[in-house]
Amino acid sequence: MSAAVALDTLAVSQVAVRFGGLLAISEMTFDVPQGQIVSLIGPNGAGKTTAFNVITGFLRPSSGRVSYKGRDLTKLSTSEIALLGVVRTFQRTSIFNACTVFDSVVTALHLRGRAEVFGAIIRSASVVAEEHRLRAEAEDILHLVGLAHRLDEVAGTLSYGEQRLLALAMALAADPKILLLDEPAAGLNPSETQKFMELIRAIRDRGITVLLVEHDMHMVMSISDRIVVLNNGQMIAGGTPLEIQNHPDVIRAYLGEGLTNVKG
Numbered sequence: 347m348s349a350a351v352a353l354d355t356l357a358v359s360q361v362a363v364r365f366g367g368l369l370a371i372s373e374m375t376f377d378v379p380q381g382q383i384v385s386l387i388g389p390n391g392a393g394k395t396t397a398f399n400v401i402t403g404f405l406r407p408s409s410g411r412v413s414y415k416g417r418d419l420t421k422l423s424t425s426e427i428a429l430l431g432v433v434r435t436f437q438r439t440s441i442f443n444a445c446t447v448f449d450s451v452v453t454a455l456h457l458r459g460r461a462e463v464f465g466a467i468i469r470s471a472s473v474v475a476e477e478h479r480l481r482a483e484a485e486d487i488l489h490l491v492g493l494a495h496r497l498d499e500v501a502g503t504l505s506y507g508e509q510r511l512l513a514l515a516m517a518l519a520a521d522p523k524i525l526l527l528d529e530p531a532a533g534l535n536p537s538e539t540q541k542f543m544e545l546i547r548a549i550r551d552r553g554i555t556v557l558l559v560e561h562d563m564h565m566v567m568s569i570s571d572r573i574v575v576l577n578n579g580q581m582i583a584g585g586t587p588l589e590i591q592n593h594p595d596v597i598r599a600y601l602g603e604g605l606t607n608v609k610g
């Protein structure tokens with residue numbers, strides 16, 4: 347890690363991931379500065395989800411390091427990483443189908459802070475007060491994502507777009523400092539996508555750093571402070587949306603998918 351990288355920056359350095367003979371990621375190096383929306387883009391199979399898996403401890407890299415707050419995340423478990431505030435959502439929605447919307451978020455709040463919750467109970471000597479606090483926090487999160495009117499619905503009966511919002515609410519309940527979103531707008535209609543964009547900005551404005559993987563280039567170009575471009579497991583460019591749109595290597599990597607798409 348270079349001396350210039352602040353302690354609260356997430357820094358991926360020289361990471362490689364091998365699956366048998368396939369080098370899914372090679373020599374991947376990039377930073378996610380605190381307080382920004384950084385997007386990780388690249389064609390299908392470029393290594394974006396694999397990068398998320400490495401950062402959040404679901405996969406050990408073959409080599410390299412991921413540091414955050416002075417810790418090497420590649421040495422920690424998924425739950426230790428989440429407790430440090432590095433929290434993800436999945437490319438496919440994962441929710442508790444049989445739970446209500448409200449209970450899903452309350453459960454996610456409980457999972458986060460077992461120690462914190464018990465500590466608070468001991469301090470206040472009141473389970474009821476602590477339960478009140480958690481319920482208020484769940485309501486606040488559901489209000490933020492726009493599901494406050496769906497509290498009592500069973501999660502499995504929500505529309506697809508609402509299920510994506512619930513998955514996001516559950517990730518927010520884990521109290522992220524950095525939130526990694528894997529294709530949050532996949533399968534959403536244009537108005538849902540627009541709302542999701544505003545929501546991501548609102549999350550950033552609450553002080554949560556966002557690392558976004560997304561194929562919707564209009565969304566990426568509109569909301570990113572910075573973009574990192576992967577191709578064949580390597581970072582080929584990094585910069586502002588304007589720099590990336592005009593970068594010859596990026597244009598070349600995306601030619602197969604249509605450049606007009608990149609320019610939104």
Ligand SMILES: Nc1ncnc2c1ncn2[C@@H]1O[C@H](COP(=O)(O)OP(=O)(O)OP(=O)(O)O)[C@@H](O)[C@H]1O
Nearest residue numbers: 365368370388389390391392393394395396397437
């Ligand atoms: N568990 C695994 N075992 C073997 N190969 C894998 C595994 N996970 C990913 N790969 C391969 O690694 C490469 C990168 O995959 P990855 O899922 O990270 O791509 P991606 O950029 O997220 O693509 P997409 O945009 O389609 O989601 C691909 O060639 C993929 O087939």
Ligand SMILES: [Mg+2]
Nearest residue numbers: 394395396437
């Ligand atoms: Mg992926």
